Amino acid sequence: MMKAIALLAFVSAIAAADSAFAQDTLPDGTGKAETVSVCGQCHEAQKSASVKLTRKGWTETIDKMKGLGAQGTEREFAAILEYLSTHFKGDLDEALDLNTAERLDLESVLQLLRRESAAFVQFRNARGPFTSMADLKDLDAAILKKIEARKERVVFLASKK
Numbered sequence: 001m002m003k004a005i006a007l008l009a010f011v012s013a014i015a016a017a018d019s020a021f022a023q024d025t026l027p028d029g030t031g032k033a034e035t036v037s038v039c040g041q042c043h044e045a046q047k048s049a050s051v052k053l054t055r056k057g058w059t060e061t062i063d064k065m066k067g068l069g070a071q072g073t074e075r076e077f078a079a080i081l082e083y084l085s086t087h088f089k090g091d092l093d094e095a096l097d098l099n100t101a102e103r104l105d106l107e108s109v110l111q112l113l114r115r116e117s118a119a120f121v122q123f124r125n126a127r128g129p130f131t132s133m134a135d136l137k138d139l140d141a142a143i144l145k146k147i148e149a150r151k152e153r154v155v156f157l158a159s160k161k
């Protein structure tokens with residue numbers, strides 16, 4: 001029961017985060033139809049387009065979504081992996097969760113200076129957990145600009161307590 005409630009909370013947070021990307025559309029290509037139907041079951045399929053990952057990263061994300069209950073055939077999951085690792089290819093195996101990321105990772109993945117990562121953590125302690133970029137709007141402008149420039153590297157996961 002608790003699990004179901006927590007899942008609902010995650011999904012509504014994602015729906016909120018997604019509206020920022022609502023005007024974007026997924027690029028055409030093989031596997032798009034499968035991505036839209038399978039990955040649109042809980043959050044908008046567009047959610048996938050908010051991050052860029054390595055093929056390993058996509059394999060792990062898809063496994064995580066299966067664990068959360070994503071339904072599809074092996075053929076569909078294979079097509080989704082091809083689609084995402086072609087059109088949303090990045091250099092990270094895992095997106096950085098801004099709700100839990102440690103200072104060293106904030107510095108290396110987002111190129112924050114040491115004082116900026118300290119300021120970010122202070123802001124997060126006061127204002128987190130965050131659900132989308134919109135929650136960061138009161139951050140120091142220079143820090144916000146760096147995060148926005150690398151927003152396909154970050155996610156806002158629900159805190160797992």
Ligand code: HEC
Pocket residue numbers: 007010011014035038039040041042043047048051061062064065068069070071080084095155156157158
């Ligand atoms: C059964 C519901 C469900 C389906 C179907 C689903 N997701 Fe998710 N997805 C979630 C939940 C819940 C989260 C939030 C996880 C969290 O906050 O820890 C999430 C988060 C994400 C994230 C953010 C980063 C992360 O690692 O959590 C990405 C990217 C993502 N999903 C991609 C996909 C893709 C690609 C598919 C299709 C293969 C998919 N999702 C299908 C439930 C689902």
